[in-house]
Amino acid sequence: MDLRLDGLTVTIDGADLVRDLSLDVADGAVVGLIGPNGSGKSTALRCVYRALRPTHGTVWIGGDDLAGLGRRDGARRVAALTQQGGSDLDFTVEEVVALGRAPHKHGNEPLTAREHELCRRAMERLDLLHLAGRGVLSLSGGERQRVLVARALVQEPRVLVLDEPTNHLDVRHQIELLAMLRGADLTVLVVLHDLNLAAAVCDRLGVLSGGRLVAAGPPADVLTEALVRDVFGVAATVVPHPLSGAPQLLYTVTDTTPEGTPR
Ligand SMILES: Nc1ncnc2c1ncn2[C@@H]1O[C@H](COP(=O)(O)OP(=O)(O)OP(=O)(O)O)[C@@H](O)[C@H]1O
Secondary structure: OOEEEEEEEEEEOOEEEEEEEEEEEOOOOEEEEEOOOOOOHHHHHHHHOOOOOOOEEEEEEOOEEHHHOOHHHHHHHEEEEOOOOOOOOOOEHHHHHHHHHHHHOOOOOOOOHHHHHHHHHHHHHOOOHHHOOOEHHHOOHHHHHHHHHHHHHHOOOOEEEEEOOOOOOOHHHHHHHHHHHHHOOOEEEEEOOOHHHHHHHOOEEEEEEOOEEEEEEOHHHHOOHHHHHHHHOOOEEEEEOOOOOOEEEEEOOOOEOOOOOEO
16 A cells, blocks of 8 residues: 555644544555535645645555655655645746646756756647746746646656645646546546546545535445535535546526525
């Protein structure tokens, strides 16, 4: 097992933001974390990329307690694409991508030929080669997001955690990113809001509600009409995708009056 969240509880100011969360991500698997706003998804991820130390519980990486690893060792094993991952510095795209090698380098050690090629391939994969010399501050939100994914890839981690990585991306780049995650031979834990994309891309889903894991398993087992109603508070019909068979949700949008009552 590459990544194991083992009884994680995060308590801040007396409130449990995450409570007794246990979730396994098998070697090479893509596991999605879904749940309504404020259900604790980002808090759980923050424990995995060490922005937060759990109050109780352990994050195991390849059998090692993450808390016992040095910063560099941890960064070589786990890369994170977070909501706050941007930089205010106007580095070029290729400079930002190359920063992904930092945990593997000492001081100002230059990149090797292999590392230059790694960066080039990551930019090619994320459709960034034509932007390599551009300053990142001049990029659109979606372009910048792809730069951060490329930077995470060149880090060559075992485990990649991503917090809503499809934010800002147009539909083509959303699908390309998620397809890339599937083909990257990485162990992936990803927070997604789009339940249909989550069902299409993830081997397993974990559902958080009020900081607790309320369901976990293959998308077809987890994404039932009852769960979507109970956890997200919306009516949806679940149908199998005609080509892949993955469950897909057709939402029922009810028109409401300004007073909030259905017409
Ligand atoms: N440092 C903090 N201090 C107090 N409360 C916090 C802190 N960080 C997060 N919270 C609260 O904990 C809850 C869970 O937040 P979290 O960001 O993990 O939710 P989320 O599931 O990722 O939500 P979203 O879908 O909106 O991104 C929220 O109610 C949030 O306001």
